[in-house]
Amino acid sequence: MTVILHIDASARTTRSLSRDLSTSLVALLRERFSGAVILRRDLASDPPPFVTETWIKAAFTKTEARTTADRAALAWSDAAIAELERADIIVLGTPMYNYGLPAALKAWVDQVVRVDRTFSFDLARGDWPLAPILGGKALALLTASGEFGFAPGSIRETWNHLDTHLRALSSYLGVAQFHHIGIEYQEFGDARHARSVAEAKAALPELADRLASGPETSS
Numbered sequence: 489m490t491v492i493l494h495i496d497a498s499a500r501t502t503r504s505l506s507r508d509l510s511t512s513l514v515a516l517l518r519e520r521f522s523g524a525v526i527l528r529r530d531l532a533s534d535p536p537p538f539v540t541e542t543w544i545k546a547a548f549t550k551t552e553a554r555t556t557a558d559r560a561a562l563a564w565s566d567a568a569i570a571e572l573e574r575a576d577i578i579v580l581g582t583p584m585y586n587y588g589l590p591a592a593l594k595a596w597v598d599q600v601v602r603v604d605r606t607f608s609f610d611l612a613r614g615d616w617p618l619a620p621i622l623g624g625k626a627l628a629l630l631t632a633s634g635e636f637g638f639a640p641g642s643i644r645e646t647w648n649h650l651d652t653h654l655r656a657l658s659s660y661l662g663v664a665q666f667h668h669i670g671i672e673y674q675e676f677g678d679a680r681h682a683r684s685v686a687e688a689k690a691a692l693p694e695l696a697d698r699l700a701s702g703p704e705t706s707s
């Protein structure tokens with residue numbers, strides 16, 4: 489049974505381009521994976537708590553030594569990690585806010601990327617002491633931005649801290665296959681935006697087919 493974790497991060501619940509893309513992709517995946525289980529995380533309506541000093545102390549305390557307060561501090565993280573562990577495919581819809589992740593999405597990342605749960609830490613590994621614990625998942629990242637030119641070689645490449653950021657940490661989410669489709673030009677509302685929307689929507693069925701065709705090593 490395929491498990492799909494559907495996450496949205498846009499503060500807009502209406503007229504959201506990234507929600508439109510993620511909802512459409514999940515619908516296409518439902519057609520390809522009969523009986524798929526859909527886990528839902530709406531980070532706008534249910535924002536994750538920020539990591540606190542108590543959370544950090546608890547995360548770095550061995551499970552058997554944790555206090556009641558430690559366990560309470562990690563409860564949201566435990567639930568979110570349990571969903572992530574179950575997921576075969578993560579469908580993540582997010583806007584670009586201030587050239588990077590919306591705060592709610594960053595808070596989710598901080599809650600789920602956790603020592604001894606999603607990564608291990610060992611200085612015996614030299615300069616790269618972190619190693620992923622989870623693996624084999626596919627991530628379909630669906631983004632929307634008001635400006636444009638964030639792709640490699642484009643005019644705002646160095647301003648892009650959204651998909652690049654998620655790609656950098658994706659192994660700690662257990663991601664082996666990273667796919668990205670983005671809509672640009674939202675703030676211009678012109679023909680370029682219309683074309684960007686049309687191209688993104690047109691790319692979804694092929695992405696659904698790739699996700700349905702099984703494991704790939706990269707994209």
Ligand SMILES: Cc1cc2nc3c(=O)[nH]c(=O)nc-3n(C[C@H](O)[C@H](O)[C@H](O)COP(=O)(O)O)c2cc1C
Pocket residue numbers: 498499500503504505506507582583584585586587588632633634635636674675
């Ligand atoms: C708080 C905020 C910050 C934004 N920052 C940027 C930005 O840095 N760069 C950009 O291209 N667009 C930016 N935008 C525009 C959004 O990325 C754009 O409206 C996008 O379509 C929002 O996604 P959504 O349609 O899924 O809500 C920002 C919008 C908001 C509300």
